[in-house]
Amino acid sequence: MDIHTGTRTRVGVVGGSGYTGLELLRRLASHPGVETVFAISRAEAGQPTPVPGLVFTAATPEEIESVAFLFLCLPHGATEPWIEAGFAAGARVIDLTADNRPESGTAREAAYGLAEWEAAAIVDARLVANPGCYPTGVLTSVKPLQEAGIIDGGIISVHAASGVTGAGRSPRRDLLFGEVTGNYKAYGLGNNHRHLREMRWGLPGELLLFVPHLLPVERGILETIVLPLKDGNDADTVKSIWKARYSGSPVVRVVDEAPSLRDVTRSDLLLMSAFDNEELPGLVTLIVALDNLGKGAAGQAIQNLNLMAGMPAEWGLQCAPS
Amino acid sequence: MDIHTGTRTRVGVVGGSGYTGLELLRRLASHPGVETVFAISRAEAGQPTPVPGLVFTAATPEEIESVAFLFLCLPHGATEPWIEAGFAAGARVIDLTADNRPESGTAREAAYGLAEWEAAAIVDARLVANPGCYPTGVLTSVKPLQEAGIIDGGIISVHAASGVTGAGRSPRRDLLFGEVTGNYKAYGLGNNHRHLREMRWGLPGELLLFVPHLLPVERGILETIVLPLKDGNDADTVKSIWKARYSGSPVVRVVDEAPSLRDVTRSDLLLMSAFDNEELPGLVTLIVALDNLGKGAAGQAIQNLNLMAGMPAEWGLQCAPS
Amino acid sequence: MDIHTGTRTRVGVVGGSGYTGLELLRRLASHPGVETVFAISRAEAGQPTPVPGLVFTAATPEEIESVAFLFLCLPHGATEPWIEAGFAAGARVIDLTADNRPESGTAREAAYGLAEWEAAAIVDARLVANPGCYPTGVLTSVKPLQEAGIIDGGIISVHAASGVTGAGRSPRRDLLFGEVTGNYKAYGLGNNHRHLREMRWGLPGELLLFVPHLLPVERGILETIVLPLKDGNDADTVKSIWKARYSGSPVVRVVDEAPSLRDVTRSDLLLMSAFDNEELPGLVTLIVALDNLGKGAAGQAIQNLNLMAGMPAEWGLQCAPS
């Protein structure tokens, strides 16, 4: 577990050629505490991975090699045989799909991998379900306010926008460059997006409105969240609560200016700011930025690995945008 | 006023080399009822305009030629001498800047150029103030609901996103391609954007929250508006009211699917749809799409010209996206 | 054939929901001499087309309706049954695929639809093969120079770049927004691209080098062509020859400044300019810009229709970029 002694933790990745898998492999490549033993992708078998010297292999669950940690970056619904195989090989599993998230319907018992909130459960978990990208921003920003008891009952509205890599790398007409460039649209209208159920689970008792939008950018999520505060609280209260809550996080940061997408792209940062509203006292607007492939996926998975393996919290994380 | 006889209305444009001016000149070029006599731009003097055969000139207010209608596409704050000159030359003026909009602080007496709402005043006006691009979407969608008495008192929240041409064509570092590509950000935080005052004026008695965002696209505005309805009303009520109200408009249309930016870009269309929200009965989400340079500027100006000159409502308008 | 009498030529489109088909339907919608009777697309059956009031249908060749002209916008290789069906229904056929182009290997007897060069053959043809987008730019610019006898034997090198719609609308990973944005690459290395055979056929006796590149833009082609001129000739000679040759074309134009992609996008224009090179006398650089979906496909098809039906050359063409 030490960079100088060469004793590194052995890890493997299944489904490494999608956007999430590639991003995870990039982080593992520069993580001082791990050795990436394999990266499985049937489609890309034989092709190089972002880890120097490692090529993708086309293994099946039966052939899985012994590792301490197994990351799953598969399409949703395909994890079950790999979890079995991972457990059989003695591995602990970090699942980046939706399969084992709360309210997903098909979940095994798993720790919810929101690193700043569930560290105690994650440390000892056999299976960690990495959170969805949208819920990561909403829960990280709103849970501390709920916990502090300053939310005033009404509706918490979340208008969110994501880059296209959030929709995966499988070919679809609506994700072609010729369709996406110059475009912007809302989707999941009707307040019933899958990620909303995860947000409701994480914020029991709150009324949530969630409208996601698709941006013509490769990556990044910006969430504009409006919520009512109890008397005597304002944007400064919010920022104080956040700063106290996240002083120990390597990636969650409170900023004064509204963060933009490029303040976080290609990093594992999650930046948050809060603003009062003229003529609407008591209503605060939160701006939350993260990279859907960073803190929204691969970065979070690395945080969970660090917790589970007892490694320094910041190892392998990308803390500067580019 | 007839395409076949050759009797066309003489018009002139001041400030024709910005995005709004160019777009207006393109529409005038294909308008069957007008002859564009001049297009003034000091910076581009001698260069061709989008009107075949017409080059930009560098005239001053003193030199203005006689036209029936004068369009002002200047930077905000620069209109006053041109309005004087226009009036002196016998012209009626359509002002596309913010100078004479309601609550702009420096306004002359002017008709508010929201064509579907102020036709009676526009028809006889000497000066028409073309609405702002964001207010155009908000007022067009929400005013009929207010008029019908179905809004239930609470806050109307507007999350809006605009392409960069909404910020003009003057060089600014934050509008460089190298800064905007891959980015997305909120601005005007604090609920005090200039356009919000115009919305409040147009929706007296309502509480409005407005958060605009900058998109990495050339053009187009998408507004996601959430508002509470009185008991017994829902998205279908909203669409029925809209359809009745706008059946006569050449450009305002109600659609079932959420409109996207590319459904309106390069056109003068304004598309609207409405959606109920699971677990939040009484709250409706409106999706409104328009082109900031179309219905949000040049197209609206053409509608006003048609009203003022007694020409067919659809002449010169661009009713298909591209 | 007259807009006022209502006697319009009946046309049909097969394969209307790809990029070429949609662009063609847009032009047909504003063409004063045609009535678009059907647009066939199995995938989009029942959906609206760009022609007001017309929806896509899912017809098979057996069900084809009687029209005077049939446009084929199919995947390459799928035209044969439709040509049979078109002929059986009494239609003349304009084929926008590669199937019947020169040197395509599977060609029927067809007129080559380069409107400014093959008008005599096109006028009476039963089947017209619309040229490829890249060859359209190369042949339009170089053929007049060959004809004038000023090319000096050596290699004509063509470095070309195209927007992604040139690769069609079928889902492919390498055309996803997440892959294309921020990227630029050469393809068809080895000097054996399919379009090169078409260029060689059109420029017999010349040595051609062709390197195409993929641009992160929706549409447009820019070709940078370098060729040696015989003594006594230079860029001015080239422009003089072009101006004489194309004075009658509604879309081919000679310009002084190097044309950029946005000078032609969404139009049927083909703009050309020529430049001498310091320290390399005798070598001229041509810059040619066209829209791959305009003059490179749908616009050319409209030119051919106008020739075949004896309608004015400019009807239905889009002669301004946007």
Next chain:
Amino acid sequence: MDIHTGTRTRVGVVGGSGYTGLELLRRLASHPGVETVFAISRAEAGQPTPVPGLVFTAATPEEIESVAFLFLCLPHGATEPWIEAGFAAGARVIDLTADNRPESGTAREAAYGLAEWEAAAIVDARLVANPGCYPTGVLTSVKPLQEAGIIDGGIISVHAASGVTGAGRSPRRDLLFGEVTGNYKAYGLGNNHRHLREMRWGLPGELLLFVPHLLPVERGILETIVLPLKDGNDADTVKSIWKARYSGSPVVRVVDEAPSLRDVTRSDLLLMSAFDNEELPGLVTLIVALDNLGKGAAGQAIQNLNLMAGMPAEWGLQCAPS
């Protein structure tokens, strides 16, 4: 000079808030052998730099602090007083502007900072002139072929395309997002671009044709170079020569597939491949990709620093794209 002892080389940056300066500061921030003592930018004084804990300062040449190495990332023409000041402060200077490049007209005596070619001169130089971004790709790929004597006399043609950051960060209308998006254009027509003089200096005796183009991307350069080879040589010969020549470089690599822009963006890599051409034996096409801000500017400067300071060649370099 050792990461473990904490003895780091003190460096300073002048003009750090442009694209080149920011990129250089990012590399310095992760360079294990340097301490960045100051970053000067009048416009951004007081703002944070990419180096944690360091803010921009507004120093004048008179106030310059003592460092071992001074990097100049200024507008072209502004370096002279800073070179004087740097020398006076005992610093060696790495100049990233054009001021002291060969054939720049105003040059001091300086080593030409093409790291793989001029190492001997760079190691001891007091002033190093960092090469231009376009010449870096051309000279790196073509010089070994000239040296090997396999070029056959004729014209070497270079068609190059660059992202917009190559044009700097000063506001200009033609670099606005609204102008660049969807566009692509050639510039510097006439074969007289400033960078061409630098290429001619580096490739004495060769005839060069250079046509640069502007891409709608943030960063990256792709050069498509065509040149004639002497009998008996082909693409394989070229790749063999390259592999032998660059085996020791941390960033120059020979690949089989044509490299694309995204294979190098945000990295200091320079990737090259070579292809024979059907029907044109003896003519080889080279595809060269580099990031204009990486190997084309900041990465090259870091290579030069490492040479001058006797540090490991790969320290501070970014060797993976993102």
